[in-house]
Amino acid sequence: MVKVTLPDGAERQYNDNITVGEVARSIGSRLAEKALAGKAGGVLVDLSYPIKEDVSLSIVTEGTDEGVEILRHSTSHLMAQAVSRLFPGAKLGIGPTIENGFYYDFDLSHSLTEEDLRKIEEEMKKIIREDVVVERYELPRDIAIKNMYAQGQLYKAELIKDIEDDTVSFYQQGEFADLCRGPHIHRTGKVKVFRLLSVAGAYWRGKETNPMLQRIYGTAFFSQAELDKHLTLLEEAEKRDHRKIGKDLDLFSFHEEGGPGLTFWHPKGARIRNIIETFWREEHFKRGYDILYSPHIAKINLWKTSGHWNFYRESMYSPITVDNHEYILKPMNCPFAVLIYKTKLHSYRDLPLRWGELGTVYRYERSGALHGLLRVRGFTQDDAHIFCTPEQLEEEIIGVIELAQFMLSSFGFNDYEIELSVRGKGEKEKYIGRDTVWQHAENALKVALDRKGLHYTRMEGEAKFYGPAIDIKVKDALGRGWQGPTIQVDFNLPERFEITYVGSDGAHHPVVMVHRTVLGAMERFVGCLIEHYAGDFPLWFAPIQMRILPITDAHLDYAKKLQQKLLARNLRVECDTANNKINYKIREGTLGKIPYLLIVGDKEVENNTVSVRSRKKGVEGVFPVDDFINTVECEIRDKK
RNA sequence: GCCCGCGUAGCUCAAUUGGCGGAGCACAUCAUUCGUAAUGAUGAGGUUGUCGGUUCGACUCCGAUCGCGGGCUCCA
Structure with a gap:
């Protein structure tokens, strides 16, 4: 028993x-x-x-998260079975579940198309109707490897080779069997609703040197309603896409003539940036920062000293030769701050020095990686470099964490993930500096995170070449994480540039450097902001806060005077002087996502009022102009 | 960079099997002067991303190239 x-x-x-x-x-x-x-x-x-x-x-x-995951995993097997039937000789890669779905990688000579996906779906439905039993069986490892080779399933054989157990498990459904740990649903008929979504190339095991397989993405649910909801969600996300909204709201553009990944900020987009940057500077001054400006290019030797030329070259634009000297477009701002630091001796009494810089850098991103504002080749980091003593390090890191949290929450981001990025095992050639130094730096970051009680994931191999980092990821409309704020401890650059401070003992000591951003980069941050708010920006950083809509030409004078009055109060206000009906103007203003539309006609002129229509609530009523100004000024101050 | 797909007017999209490239919106002019999501008329717009090839004839077929998209890889 x-x-x-x-x-x-x-x-x-x-x-x-x-x-x-x-x-x-x-x-x-x-x-x-x-x-x-x-x-x-x-x-x-x-x-x-x-x-x-x-x-x-x-x-x-069925109703549980684990249940859905099992369903999706089984659906991916089902798909592999269908693909194997339709494309005999298909070699199978891996087919795991992922957030919101699953995928399976195949090596086949035929290039899969959208139509193929529909055909595969049909075949999958057939297998569901066959309702065959899914059975688990185990094989000794050696035999399993031999079998896989015999069947031409090289990828599977490779997978089994990496499994350390003596036996490996398979799942058999009808004529199809697949290596898998399980568990799986017990009959193919249990799969209810699913949809194959897209095909994409993917390197076997994610390595560029490996062959490229074809990956089919799909998703599965227990009910049609859930699937429909998920598909609707995807459609909604598409509407939030910052590339579409950026075009609709006239915020920015990219140009074939300009170059891939180079952003052109239009007046309204530039306005948003300017508001963010002004807020950023003020907040930094409040917290004891100063700001710097530095050049966009520098001689190649600087980058050799810093280590960038050796460790970061593939991300750098090629040198420009001027007067027989090679110059490099800066991919980072740090060496410039170091040069400024070196212009004089620093006493321990002067530390920490917190030097911020909205520094525009250029990095050669591979063409396939570019993505709207979220991944570009030229971008402005809201950078800063903190020079401090080892004793001050922990407090400084905590100060940065707090500033980053404050910044993110000011812009409505409360959902983000924190990672502790450390060196990968066995790839020391990618990093500069001694082990003890790395250990020290990593520990400082860890202690700060723990002291703040923050939950984080440790990411092996994600460190920068000069040091470990705390990376914070914010999400786009599709839930994809993009690195925003980052805090990096660096003992290496100070050593390479030999920057020191004079301690109370009169001796020179190596200074500790913290590199950090609290938004990330202006381009990416604005891109995320657009998706976060779907272009419906809070009043305090909406590029246009209000638009005056005169009913007829007879109200133009009043409208113009009102505009002047509002402009004088530092409000961002437009006046719609076009010869259109009021309904039309309201529609235009609404589609333009303008927070306040101020309608003025005979009654408003007579009483010195405005008829307010807000984007949030619609018709708000008629208010004396000064009352309205008061209300919006409060709203702006509260950053609502 | 790699795999797959896509490039037609400022924007969103049409154009039988290869046979004179259209529409809506936006823009301009004129009329209209209007109270909470689209007033009407007229007009202007294009070397169909670029270069080459096949063909009597190419938006359409082929090749190259540039750009974009979905992923992989890579990163703020």
Whole structure:
């Protein structure tokens, strides 16, 4: 007999080798109906899993996150089966679940098209109707490898070679079997609704030197309603796309004549940037920062000293030769701050020095990586370099974390992920500096994060070449994370440039440098902002805050005077002088996502009022001009 | 950079199997002077991304190239 402990604490006795599915059935037929898998002792197992010893068990059902994940994983197998049927000889890569769906990689000579996806979907539905049993079996590792080679499944063979266990498990459904840890749904008929979404190239195991496979992305749900909801969500996200909104709202553009990844800011986009930058400077001054300006290019030797030429060259624009000297467009601002630091001796009494710089850098991003404002080749970092003593380091990092949090929340970002980016194992040639120095730097970051009680993920191999970092990722409309703020501890550049401070003992000590941004880069930040608000910006940084709409030409004078009055109060206001009906003007203003539309006609002229229509609430009513000004000035101050 | 797809008027899109490139919006002119999401008429606009090839004839087929998109890789 075995004792099974259920989630509610109930204990039940069963015969040895009873399966998870049978336990579910013994509890209730409805549970059995909805059961997909089990969780025995915290490990996900199939319904066919035989229970051999006392265990705590929960049944994974359709309505749960784990259930959906199993469904998607099984759907990816189903897809692989369909692809294998339609394209004999297809070599299979991997087919995992991902957030909101799944994918499977295939190596086939035929290039998959959208129509192929529909055909594969049809074949998948056929397999669902066949409702074949999905069965798990195990093979000794060596035999499994031999089998895979015999079947021409080289990728699978390679995967098994990397598995350390003596036996590996497979799942058989009809004529199709696939290497998999499981668990899986027990019949193909359990798959309900799914959709194949796109095809894309993907390197085998993510390595550029490996062959490129064809990846099919798809998603699956337990109900049509859920799938529909998900597809609607994708459509909504498309509407929030900053590239579309940027065009519609006339914020920025890119030009073939200008070059890929080089942003042209239009007046309204530039206005947003200017507001953010002004806010940024003021906030920095308040927190004891000064700001710098530095050149866009510098002689190549500077970059050799800094290490960029050796460790960062592939991201740098090629040298420009002037008067027999080679110059490089700066990919980073740090060496410039160092040069300024070196212009005089610094006492420990002067530290920390916090030097901010809205520095425009140029990096050669591979053409395929470019993406609207979110990944460009020329961008302005809201950079700063802090020079401090080792003792001050922790406090400085905490100060930066707090500033970054303040900045993000000021712009409405409360959902972001924090990563601690450290060196990858066994690729030391990618980084400069000694182990002890790296250890020290990493520890400082870790301690600061812990002191702030922040949750973070440790990311191996994500460090910069000169030091580890705290990276904060904000999300776009599709939930893709983009690195924004970053805090990097650097003991290496100070050493390379031999920058020191004079301590109380009168001796020179190496200074510690912190590189950081609190927004990331203006381009990316504005891109994320657009998606976050879908172009519907809060009043305080909306490029146009209000537009005056005169009913007829007879009200133009009043409208113009009103505009002057509002401009004088530093409000961003337009006047719609076009010869159009008021309905038309309102429509234009609404589509332009202008926070306030101020309608003025006979009544308003007579009483010195405005009829206010807000984007948030629609018709707000008629207010004396000064009252309206008061209201919006409060709203701007509160950054609502 | 790699795989796949896409480039037609400022924008969003049409154009049988290769046979004289159209529409809506925006813009200009004229009329209209209007109260909370589109007034009407007229007009202007293009070497179909670029270069080359096939053809009597190319937006359409082929090649190259530039740019964009979805991913992979890479990163603020």
